[in-house]
Amino acid sequence: MAEARIESAEEKKKETSLDPDQVKEYCERLFEFRTITIKKFKSWKEKRRHLNEMKRQSRPALPSTTKLITCPIPAEKQDTRSSQKRKEFVLNPIGKSYLCILHEYTQHVLKVQPQYIFKELENAQTPYSATVVINNVEYGIGEGSSKKMAKLEAAKNTLKILLPVLIKVKEQQEEKQQDEDLSFFDEIKIEDPRVAELCNKAALPSPYQILLECLKRNCGMGDTSVQIDKKMLNNQKSEFTMKVGKHTASVTCRNKREGKQRVAQAMLRLLHPHISNWGSLLRLYGDSSTRGFKERKQIPEIQATTSSKTNNQVLENLKTQMRKLQMQKDAIKSKGKLRLENTAIPGSLAQIDLS
Structure with missing residues (x-):
């Protein structure tokens, strides 16, 4: 027979109840907890400063290796109406084409819109030409198989004049991008069937x-x-x-x-x-x-003058030359025959057709 125990009401309450640590441990097994830091501010100004700092930190940041180009804005192009005058413009060329960079530079620094003049060339490989005009001054000229390609090449040549440092940065990024693309094949053996x-x-x-x-x-x-x-x-x-x-x-x-x-x-x-x-x-x-493929595409200067013309132009030239030959042939008319007699040799005659 079990012996009877004597305990006070306080001891009985502690035995049948849970302390705060046990309650927390039990709840953590059922729920997910998140720690919240509550910060007190002495004034609304400190609170606004703290909120602005939190927003700034939450914005996505550029990688540490990103190269930015700072372009100074001419004094006559600065906005005088704004209280904060922008004296320079920061350009990020990552992921942008030469055409996009040119428009961004001219609009923010030169405050103008570039214009393009297109021409058609007598060249089968590059039949279109584009010229960039900024403030009535012609800059880069580009040629291409389409107007879009010619426009892109003209924008690149224009940036070589306005921002030569940009071309070096873009070329380095393209080489790095190409090297990153080839890094995939570093894990593939030469004999791999794929x-x-x-x-x-x-x-x-x-x-x-x-x-x-x-x-x-x-x-x-x-x-x-x-x-x-x-x-x-x-x-x-x-x-x-x-x-x-x-x-x-x-x-x-x-x-x-x-x-x-x-x-x-x-x-x-x-x-x-x-x-x-x-x-x-x-x-x-x-x-x-x-x-080597690009070099093979280049043809000699003698052949370029012939291959640059279209088939219709070649046929028209042939027709013109044939007509001239026919006209020259028709212009020649026979005026009779001249008979000469050699006195040294009796009975010998020489006949010449006069035409």
Whole structure:
């Protein structure tokens, strides 16, 4: 039989009740708590200053590596009606085109709107020309395959005159952006079968194009001719073998298009044993391949005068020349024949057609 206990009413209350810490621990298991700091202000001025500071901190901040360009505003262009005169304008070129930057600069610094003069050229590759006019003064001129491209090129050439430091900043940002794009391929091996598809989606040169550029730049290695042989195997597969000089590479694929790219990757791996990722090859040969394509697009000056004309103009010129030849032929009329007799040789005659 259990013994009876003697306890006071206060002890009984403590035993059957929860203290504040136990209540808090129990509630934290059921609910999510948030700590709120209450700040007291002595005046409304301090409160407004605190609220403005909180709003300023809540605004998104630019990265620490962002390069801003400060443009001084001429004294005659400053707004005299405002109590706070702006003596300079801060320009952020990140993510903006040359056309957008030009309009932003002219509107805030020069207080004018740029105008454009378009012309049509006798050039099949760049049939349009654009000229930027600011305050009745012509600045940059650009050419392009469309009016939009010509306008963009003219804006870039104008910024080279007005803000030459901006061009350097933009070029550095483009190089950095390109390097960040190529960083994705640093984790991909040269023999990876996804390389050709990824390069196609990223608008980068294919493995076979990279191989051709490699052989073009390193012609001193000897015979740089590419020879690809195909051998049929079982299960609808084929073996592709590439020979470049003394190097030979082989891969097994299902179709010719994939085999051409895969065997080019294997050959690049043999030619560059010290390089393991595809990003390094893009940095090594990608830019030069693009520059080589631009150089090949340039035609000699003699051919440019002919190729710049359209087909209709060439036909019209041919017709004009044919008409002139026909008129010259019709203008020639025969005036008879002259017969000469040689007295030294009796009976000999010479006949000349007079025309």
